[in-house]
Structure formats: structure tokens, C-alpha cells
Amino acid sequence: MVLLSMKLKATILTLLFISFVSFSVYAQNSAVSHKINVDVPEVALLGLVAESSKEITVSAVAPNEAGSAVDFSLKNKDHIWINYSSILSKSTQKRKVIATVQGEIPAGVTLNVQASEYSGAGKGKLGKSAGVVTLSNQPTDVIVDIGSCFTGKGVNNGHYLTYQLQQKTSSVDYAQLSQSQIAVNVVYTLTDYN
Amino acid sequence: MRATFIILFLLSSIQFTFGQQLQLEISGSANFDNAMFTVKEAGLDFASVLENESSVLLTLFQSDDITKKNNPNSKWRIAIYKQDDWSDDLLLEVKRAGSGKNIGNNGKTNIHGGENYQVIRKTEGLFFEGMGEIRDIPLNLKLSGFSVTMGAGSHNSRIVFTVYEGW
Structure with missing residues (x-):
């Protein structure tokens, strides 16, 4: 009788254990997952915003006294601002703003431009001014070291441009000056470093 | 021996009661691709919020026919969390955009909660609750915190939905 009771207890305990294991298996919670992909593309956008007119x-100023040279020191007062948004895939990559003149610059002078250092409401790796540069029909760096960033939109955001005519220094060049009114286009491009 | 069979029967009954197999299925896709990441004008950042509407559908059903028959209106709750290595600035939010449809009848679904956007965190949190089998519960996802300054590239996250019995 004692032996039977022991067997019964063992059977019950075994059943309890099996049942517990089964219950644990059944009581698993169902879970599913969903993958979210976020792809951020490369972007290069540049815009020019004028304070008054693009x-x-x-101009050069005529001398007041006989014997003096024409004064080319006048700079434009109304600024044009360069805005840009740039997204690069690698932090080591850089972009720059280049300028190219379309048209003929008068003989005897050069057309210079200087981009200011960045100011405004932008964020990120903003570009640096390349200083005073002489424009020509060949691309010239105006703003360099641009990473992933945005300048903010409109005037007072980005870099403003200051233009100045400069007389070429040699007497031969001065001899080439003539009274004229010439219009040229300056094209700005945001481009990758090669 | 009779006692043994009685115990066995009782344990089996308990198993049938507690051994409900609520299952979740998910369909659709929610990708935030290049087309959504547009900079409208030079000098601007991305739009502050990107929303992906009702492209993910969640279905909840009983895989066990006996439970389905004996307890068709079992209560359940769905919890949610995400797995990724995103910075804390990037927020992924989710909301329930509809109530889905009952499986097997055309009545109104019994589902509540989750109707407002909530941030999906790396630790599990309650999303919404309901009763019975419901299919095609639409979900909206919202993304914020992305900026031009982060650079181009792919960012992946995995959202995990878990169903628990009871409220």
C-alpha cells in the first residue's frame, strides 16, 4: 500500500512537472517586428537672395583733379546673399561654391568678389570665405570647406557678396581703359571637390 | 489510478483555459525614403516632421481553434518598443489610425487606446488594448528630428509589437 502510494505521488509529481512545462510553452506571448528604413539622400542646393536687386x-569714379587716376575703390552697397543646403554622405567629403563670369570684363580692370564669413540661422559644417578672388571665365572658388549644413533662407543668412573693380597695375593696362558700360553675369555653383 | 486520471484531466483543462495562442501579424511597409527627404529651398533644413500614413496593418487572431470557440472575446493588450542605435534626437512615433475589422463578423470592433501619437522607445510600453480577433488595424508612423546636418545615409530601426493576454 505504501509502495503504491509512493508510485502515485511520483506519477502526480511527474504530471505536474510536464503540465508546468507545457503551460510555460503555451503561455508565450506573440511578437512581430517591422523594419523601418530611413534613407537620407545627398542634396546640393544653392540660391542667391538680393537685399534689393540682383x-x-x-562703377569707377572720375578723378577730381587733373593728373589723378580713376578711382576704382567703390564697392557695392546692396548685397547679394548666398544661401545653400548641402547633404553629403561622408563627413570627409567637402563642397565649395565656385563663380564663373559669362561675358567680357572691360580691358584694364579686374572684377573681384569677396564672400563674407557665414552668419545667420543655419547649422552644420558651414563653408568659409575664400577671401578676395578675381573673377574670370574660369571657375573660381568663392566659398570652401562646406560639409552637411544649411545656411538659413533669405537675406542675413549665409554669405553676402561684395564686388569691386580693380585697375590693373601696369601702364599698358591703364592705357586700355575706355569709357564703357558693360554687363556681365556671374554664375555661382555649389559643387563637390574633385 | 482514478485519482491520477482526474488530476490529469484537471491539468489539461487548466491548460486549455490558459493556453490561448493570440497571434500577431503585420503587413505593409513604412519607409521614409529619398522622396520624403526633400529640401524645399536653398538654405532650408528638412521638414521638421515626416509622416507615413496607414501603410502598416496589424492583425490579431487566435491560432488555437478550441480557445477561439470557447473564448472568442478574450481580452488582449499590445505593447511596443524599438531596436536601433539612433540618437535621442530622432523620434519615431506611432498611432492607431483606425479600428480594423472583426474576423468572422461585421460588428464594431472592441479596441481602445493608441489613437494619439506616442514616441516609440527602446523600452516596452503599452500601445492599445482590445477584445477578440481583429484584422487590418491601420497604423501611422511619424518621424521627427532629422536634419540636413546629419548627412546622407541609411538609418534603420525595428519596431517590435507584442500581444499579451488580459487588460
């Missing part, structure tokens, strides 16, 4: 007039 037409800039840069």
Missing part, C-alpha cells in the same frame, strides 16, 4: 552696379 543687378549690382560697380
Whole structure:
């Protein structure tokens, strides 16, 4: 009788154990997952915003006294601002803003431009001014070291441009000066470093 | 021996009661691709919020026919969390955009909660609750915190939905 009771207890305990294991298996919670992909593309956008007009007039001033040279020191007062948004895939990559003149610059002078250092409401790796540069029909760096960033939109955001005519230094060049009114286009491009 | 069979029967009954097999299924896709990440004008950042509407559908059903028959209106709750290595600035939010449809009848679904956007965190949190089998519960996802300054590239996250019995 005692032996039977022991067997019964063992059977019950075994059943309890099996049942517990089964219950544990059944009591699993169902879970599913869903993958979210976020792809951020490369972007290069550049815009010019004028404080008043996108037409800039840069003039030489006639001398007041006989024997003096023509004064080319006048700079434009109304600024044009460069806004840009740039997204690069690698932090080591860089972009720059280049300028190219379309048209003929008068003989005897050069057309210079200087981008200011960045100011405004932008964020990120903003570009640096390349200083005073002489524009020509060949691309010239105006703003360099641009990473992933945005300048903010409109005037007072980005870099403003200051233009100035400069007389070429040699007497031969001065001899080439003539009274004229010439219009040229300056094209700005946001481009990758090669 | 009779006692043994009685115990066995009782334990089996308990198993049938507690051994409900609520299952979840998910369909659709929610990708935030290049087309959504547009900079409208030079100098601007991305739009502050990107929303992906009702492209993910959640279905909840009983895989066990006996439970389905004996307890068709079992209560359940769904919890949610995400797995990724995103910075804390990037927020992924989810909301329930509809109530889905009952499986097997055309009555109104019994489902509540989760109708407002909530941030999906790396630790599990309650999303919404309901009763019975419901299919095609639409979900909206919202993304915020992305910026031009983060650079181009792919960012992946995995959202995990878990169903628990009871409220």
C-alpha cells in the first residue's frame, strides 16, 4: 500500500512537472517586428537672395583733379546673399561654391568678389570665405570647406557678396581703359571637390 | 489510478483555459525614403516632421481553434518598443489610425487606446488594448528630428509589437 502510494505521488509529481512545462510553452506571448528604413539622400542646393536687386552696379569714379587716376575703390552697397543646403554622405567629403563670369570684363580692370564669413540661422559644417578672388571665365572658388549644413533662407543668412573693380597695375593696362558700360553675369555653383 | 486520471484531466483543462495562442501579424511597409527627404529651398533644413500614413496593418487572431470557440472575446493588450542605435534626437512615433475589422463578423470592433501619437522607445510600453480577433488595424508612423546636418545615409530601426493576454 505504501509502495503504491509512493508510485502515485511520483506519477502526480511527474504530471505536474510536464503540465508546468507545457503551460510555460503555451503561455508565450506573440511578437512581430517591422523594419523601418530611413534613407537620407545627398542634396546640393544653392540660391542667391538680393537685399534689393540682383543687378549690382560697380562703377569707377572720375578723378577730381587733373593728373589723378580713376578711382576704382567703390564697392557695392546692396548685397547679394548666398544661401545653400548641402547633404553629403561622408563627413570627409567637402563642397565649395565656385563663380564663373559669362561675358567680357572691360580691358584694364579686374572684377573681384569677396564672400563674407557665414552668419545667420543655419547649422552644420558651414563653408568659409575664400577671401578676395578675381573673377574670370574660369571657375573660381568663392566659398570652401562646406560639409552637411544649411545656411538659413533669405537675406542675413549665409554669405553676402561684395564686388569691386580693380585697375590693373601696369601702364599698358591703364592705357586700355575706355569709357564703357558693360554687363556681365556671374554664375555661382555649389559643387563637390574633385 | 482514478485519482491520477482526474488530476490529469484537471491539468489539461487548466491548460486549455490558459493556453490561448493570440497571434500577431503585420503587413505593409513604412519607409521614409529619398522622396520624403526633400529640401524645399536653398538654405532650408528638412521638414521638421515626416509622416507615413496607414501603410502598416496589424492583425490579431487566435491560432488555437478550441480557445477561439470557447473564448472568442478574450481580452488582449499590445505593447511596443524599438531596436536601433539612433540618437535621442530622432523620434519615431506611432498611432492607431483606425479600428480594423472583426474576423468572422461585421460588428464594431472592441479596441481602445493608441489613437494619439506616442514616441516609440527602446523600452516596452503599452500601445492599445482590445477584445477578440481583429484584422487590418491601420497604423501611422511619424518621424521627427532629422536634419540636413546629419548627412546622407541609411538609418534603420525595428519596431517590435507584442500581444499579451488580459487588460
